[in-house]
């Protein structure tokens with residue numbers, strides 16, 4: 001097995017009369033060695049659609065997803081059961097997982113029963129305690145409580161305890177911490193790093209918040225209107241972004257320092273347009289791009305290594321500014 | 328300066344069958360006219376409860392346990408929003424104080440066009456249909472939206488545009504105070520920046536006093552003049568945002584500012600433990616179980632919010 005996850009040429013089109021291309025030829029891999037991959041993009045860029053397809057909740061219009069070399073839409077029930085256990089999601093809104101009338105203990109007890117993880121009550125309790133410990137939670141803070149008695153940060157951490165309990169191998173974290181404070185976020189991110197390093201669990205970390213992606217490091221994919229516009233090492237993409245959209249993103253991160261306030265007002269107003277051009281054989285960022293050229297309106301820039309980069313460079317960008325001459 | 332709003336000893340709780348849990352406890356705060364005041368704190372610390380109380384809109388199971396929210400009107404008259412009857416309250420809302428609720432962009436009615444969502448309130452305020460549409464156009468223009476959105480349904484607009492509609496709706500009557508609860512949460516950074524820019528523009532253009540609630544320290548750093556840091560229902564620290572980022576006084580604020588990610592590969596500690604729920608506050612300082620400076624007095628006595636350095640307040644026994 002070379003990759004734990006391979007996503008090939010995904011296309012997702014919603015609607016027929018006014019089709020929305022939620023995803024337009026998206027491909028990426030996550031290696032078998034434990035890793036964290038950051039997926040960033042504005043709302044509506046297709047992040048959650050990718051998550052839903054990888055989880056097998058949505059059949060893509062075109063393309064395929066392989067988990068450990070097997071197509072995830074295979075019908076083999078034993079494989080499916082294993083897949084459902086190994087690939088787990090943490091959503092932004094954890095309320096859906098918690099039933100308000102039951103104590104939260106059930107969130108941990110249910111998978112033990114469902115996947116027959118423990119032979120008896122005592123072993124089950126032991127496992128629950130170990131999983132709470134793995135996410136730095138004190139049992140007395142959570143067990144016996146009702147969901148509304150826990151803070152948002154606690155609920156998300158409890159989700160991680162659940163993933164630990166069922167030995168998940170790939171976590172899809174979709175905007176998982178956008179509601180928690182800075183201190184809580186760091187704890188959550190530290191658990192993901194710890195899971196990777198100590199337990200070999202990989203994470204696809206989906207966010208619109210570049211600063212948390214930066215903290216996790218690893219590789220990053222920048223998505224814009226369903227297309228990958230740039231990818232590479234998180235450090236270099238956030239430090240010296242190539243694509244004009246990535247550059248805009250980096251400029252707009254609110255620097256947590258009142259002495260470094262944004263100076264000139266932001267002139268970008270692309271997201272405000274009520275009107276849409278259906279033409280897709282072009283760069284979809286053209287109407288917002290300060291560096292737009294004629295070719296941008298008439299040809300879709302392929303995702304490739306920038307012309308000027310050395311042989312070791314790993315970054316790729318989909319922008320005509322970086323295409324080799326004569327292309 | 329005379330504050331436009333004076334909050335005194337405000338405590339707001341939620342009633343369960345057996346008890347009342349105080350989501351906001353003994354808050355004292357002066358809001359200056361024309362300032363952008365930030366309220367920051369983690370999820371569940373009481374920010375929204377405070378905001379709703381400032382609007383006089385607490386409803387069951389919520390209860391105001393004590394305190395007052397004095398609003399200074401244009402003619403210098405003071406009116407206490409706590410316990411104000413629905414009718415006078417309706418006259419004050421939108422005109423004097425308006426609210427952009429948390430999650431408002433997803434709370435727009437999906438089956439109504441923007442036109443109707445925006446004009447309904449105005450018509451209730453006695454404007455004619457034509458006047459209402461005129462004001463709606465004006466407000467949309469103010470937040471950089473084309474009047475063409477009037478004919479759209481919320482699902483036809485992006486999240487950022489819906490949030491602008493929510494802001495435009497709140498400012499149609501040119502309120503003196505605008506309370507914005509998490510106005511940019513769940514938006515991408517580019518949209519966030521432009522929305523924040525709109526809020527600052529509204530303040531600069533009309534002198535509107537704006538209270539911005541957020542859990543994001545970056546948002547605080549970029550737009551607010553002063554900020555109040557909340558922890559477990561109380562204000563832990565209050566002061567100019569420049570001073571607080573420079574030298575936070577309260578141990579919780581110090582932790583918050585210390586756990587902001589800056590670079591790849593840098594390890595941050597975060598904060599051990601969790602904030603207490605409103606049903607189980609510890610005695611004394613509510614932060615003491617997580618505070619490395621806690622001593623005996625912290626476990627017994629509640630620290631009052633007091634001015635430590637000129638203009639900078641903290642509620643801590645040990646931050647002189």
Ligand SMILES: Nc1ncnc2c1ncn2[C@@H]1O[C@H](COP(=O)(O)OP(=O)(O)OP(=O)(O)O)[C@@H](O)[C@H]1O
Nearest residue numbers: 148341350369370371372373374375376377388605
């Ligand atoms: N209707 C309600 N009934 C009971 N408890 C409530 C109710 N609404 C809020 N609470 C509790 O009051 C406390 C404060 O809630 P509030 O919504 O004010 O927090 P917040 O700081 O705005 O959080 P967030 O950042 O998640 O929006 C929380 O513990 C919450 O669970």
Ligand SMILES: Nc1ncnc2c1ncn2[C@@H]1O[C@H](COP(=O)(O)OP(=O)(O)O)[C@@H](O)[C@H]1O
Nearest residue numbers: 014020022041042043044045046047048049050
């Ligand atoms: N079930 C659906 N039906 C129609 N359109 C959808 C559906 N799900 C998502 N979309 C559209 O697909 C695009 C991508 O959405 P999504 O994947 O949720 O983005 P993100 O998670 O990045 O915010 C958006 O334009 C969205 O409106």
Ligand code: SF4
Nearest residue numbers: 283286289296319320
């Ligand atoms: S391809 Fe053209 S329009 Fe698109 S980002 Fe590059 S320069 Fe801008």
Ligand code: SF4
Nearest residue numbers: 612615618625643644
């Ligand atoms: S009062 Fe005591 S426990 Fe509370 S923040 Fe100050 S030092 Fe820490």
Ligand SMILES: [Mg+2]
Nearest residue numbers: 047048174175
């Ligand atoms: Mg999403």
Ligand SMILES: [Mg+2]
Nearest residue numbers: 374375376429
């Ligand atoms: Mg809130």
